[in-house]
Amino acid sequence: MNVQNSLKNIVFKQEFFSIVIGLILSFGMIGFAPSSILLGVFFCVSVLHFLLISKKFKFEFGLLLPILLYGLFILSCIWTYNIELTIKGLGRTISLVLVPLSFMMIPKFDKQNIDLIFKIFTKSNLLFAFFFIINSSVKYFENGDSSVFIYHNLVSVLDLNAIYVSVFFLISFIYLLEKKKKSNLDLFSLVVFLGMILLLSSKTIIVCLLLLIIIYFVFYKTSKKVLMGNKKIILIVVIVMISSSKYVIERFSSEMDSNFIEVLNVEKVNHTYAWTGSTIRLLQLRFLKEQIYENKIFLKGFGLFASRESLEKKHLQLGTYPTYHDYNYHNMYAQMLAELGLLGLLLLLTMLILNLSASVKKRSFLFFSFSLIMVIWFISESVLWVQKGLFMFIIIYCLLYRNTLTSK
Numbered sequence: 161m162n163v164q165n166s167l168k169n170i171v172f173k174q175e176f177f178s179i180v181i182g183l184i185l186s187f188g189m190i191g192f193a194p195s196s197i198l199l200g201v202f203f204c205v206s207v208l209h210f211l212l213i214s215k216k217f218k219f220e221f222g223l224l225l226p227i228l229l230y231g232l233f234i235l236s237c238i239w240t241y242n243i244e245l246t247i248k249g250l251g252r253t254i255s256l257v258l259v260p261l262s263f264m265m266i267p268k269f270d271k272q273n274i275d276l277i278f279k280i281f282t283k284s285n286l287l288f289a290f291f292f293i294i295n296s297s298v299k300y301f302e303n304g305d306s307s308v309f310i311y312h313n314l315v316s317v318l319d320l321n322a323i324y325v326s327v328f329f330l331i332s333f334i335y336l337l338e339k340k341k342k343s344n345l346d347l348f349s350l351v352v353f354l355g356m357i358l359l360l361s362s363k364t365i366i367v368c369l370l371l372l373i374i375i376y377f378v379f380y381k382t383s384k385k386v387l388m389g390n391k392k393i394i395l396i397v398v399i400v401m402i403s404s405s406k407y408v409i410e411r412f413s414s415e416m417d418s419n420f421i422e423v424l425n426v427e428k429v430n431h432t433y434a435w436t437g438s439t440i441r442l443l444q445l446r447f448l449k450e451q452i453y454e455n456k457i458f459l460k461g462f463g464l465f466a467s468r469e470s471l472e473k474k475h476l477q478l479g480t481y482p483t484y485h486d487y488n489y490h491n492m493y494a495q496m497l498a499e500l501g502l503l504g505l506l507l508l509l510t511m512l513i514l515n516l517s518a519s520v521k522k523r524s525f526l527f528f529s530f531s532l533i534m535v536i537w538f539i540s541e542s543v544l545w546v547q548k549g550l551f552m553f554i555i556i557y558c559l560l561y562r563n564t565l566t567s568k
Contacts (some may be wrong), residue, residue, distance in 0.1 A: 177202070177266055178273040181555060182280030188195065188548035189318060189325065190286055195551055203258045210265035218268075222514050222561040223260040226554060229507045230256040232500055233464045241470070249465030252547065255554055263558040270564045273529040277559070278526070286349050289329065289356050311361045323541055324548055326365040327533060329353045331552075333369070334529040337376060363415070363437065364525025364540045365533075372529050382527050431481045441540060444489045447474040448498055461501035465545070488545060489497060490540035512538070515557060522565045530556050 178204045187194040210217075233250055240246040253300045269277075295317045299308040307313055312322045333353040336346050357369055418436045423443050435443075451470055452458045462470060468488070476486045495504045512535050519527035534543070534553060543549035 168311045174267060174269065174273050176205070176277065178269065178276040179280065180205070180391055181559070182277040182284075184551060185277070186284035186550055189320060189328065192547055195466055195547070199255060201411045201505045203262050206262035206265045208410065208514075211214060214267075217264045217282075218369040218562070219264065220561045221408045222511070222518065223264060223558055225511045225514070226260050226557070229500075229504065229511070230254070232504055232507065236461065236463040236466075236500060239460055240466045242463065242466040242468075245465040246463045247470065249298060249545075253464070253550065253552060254343065254542070256544075259554045259558050261392060266562075268562050268564045269559060274559065274563055274565075278332070278335040281328075282335055282349065284353060285332045288325075289352050289557060292325075292356070311359075314356075314359055321546075322360040323362040323537075324546065325361045325526060326357050326362040327537060327552070329356050329360070330365055330369060330372075330533065331526075331530065331556075334372060334526055336524045337373075338380075354432070364537060368533050370538050372532065376525060403540060412494065427477070429479050431479070433480070435480075435484075437540075440484065440487070441490050443478075443480075444471070444487065444491065445494055446495050447471060448489065450474070457498060457501065459503075461497065464499055467495070467498045488542045490541055492542050492544060495542040508538075511557070516558055522560070522563070525563055527556075527560045530560070 180198055180471055184202065187198065203549070230231070230250075230253065232258075233246075234254060236439075237243060237246055245325045281367065283424075291308045292314050293309075296308040300306060303425045315322055315325050330353070333350060336342065336350050336353070339346060344349075354369075355362060372491050415436050415438055417434060418439045420439065420442060422448055451462075451467075452475075455462070461467075468486075475487075489498060493505060493508070499506075510532070514527070515531040516535065517527045519531040537543055541549070543553060
């Protein structure tokens with residue numbers, strides 16, 4: 161009884177679950193092991209809570225969808241083009257089952273505990289931002305190359321992708337933006353995250369940033385009095401965007417060289433062909449179209465993680481630079497259709513649509529922002545096939561369904 165009472169007083173408190181979730185999200189930038197270990201802790205404690213306290217599942221339709229999606233992953237073992245890669249994929253995506261099950265076995269999160277999760281996440285992101293800036297500053301003083309502050313170079317010290325880091329920082333920016341009472345540290349952090357997002361220069365995430373700022377002030381801060389009360393934030397946004405406009409403009413202007421018609425029709429290229437972010441993604445969609453006709457994958461796909469060999473062959477035939485041969489589709493919708501077929505794509509779309517609907521009903525700008533970011537981000541990245549992207553998506557997705565926020 162003493163052990164059980166200790167568990168109730170310490171481990172089974174909602175604050176404990178919030179801290180663990182906050183740390184799982186925070187450790188996403190430093191590799192697979194820390195966040196995976198914490199996820200295991202979260203699942204095990206959730207099971208203990210179920211066995212000793214709740215003794216029943218809190219079923220939510222939204223939480224069943226990722227489990228059904230994982231069930232489709234398992235079924236794809238029957239028809240997969242590469243059983244080894246599919247089994248590997250099953251291990252890498254198991255959080256689609258573990259996280260929803262964990263949330264079903266523990267109480268809903270109230271506003272205070274949701275705030276604790278994102279407070280931990282945001283403070284750790286602030287520390288990472290300082291770390292990236294300091295590291296790049298050291299490199300700059302060594303070689304005088306200002307490019308160390310831009311795009312992937314800024315986060316290369318941890319071998320990270322600028323787009324994923326941008327999403328982490330954008331979530332923290334939105335969390336601070338939504339806070340009713342902002343401290344001086346909050347305002348300073350907003351400046352830091354805004355500056356980092358612009359320096360990381362992901363075009364997709366910058367578009368999300370601008371769109372969400374507009375939505376926030378138009379639909380969530382409607383009165384002139386409230387708008388004037390946020391004039392500091394408006395001033396911050398304007399100053400930081402003007403200061404970094406050179407880098408942002410360069411990133412967007414690079415897309416002017418895109419020749420979409422040529423990409424859709426070219427039969428052979430050399431290693432020096434000038435690809436842009438848009439054209440290489442369009443090329444992957446062209447390959448997907450060809451694969452649908454040649455391999456008849458529209459209904460069931462290649463199988464989980466089993467599209468790689470076919471994509472590599474396509475790149476070899478076209479003659480692209482070898483670096484691109486290991487690329488996935490860089491589009492979650494295309495990735496799902498290619499590997500799990502039409503049913504997989506429909507399940508994913510259902511999750512995203514229900515996610516948006518639930519976030520609107522909860523009247524939470526943070527959850528709405530997350531839902532909209534995922535819809536847009538999935539167009540340019542195969543998010544769920546990367547651990548840090550998968551963990552962020554499935555945890556915040558489940559948190560959206562298991563909270564006590566007031567619905568309309």
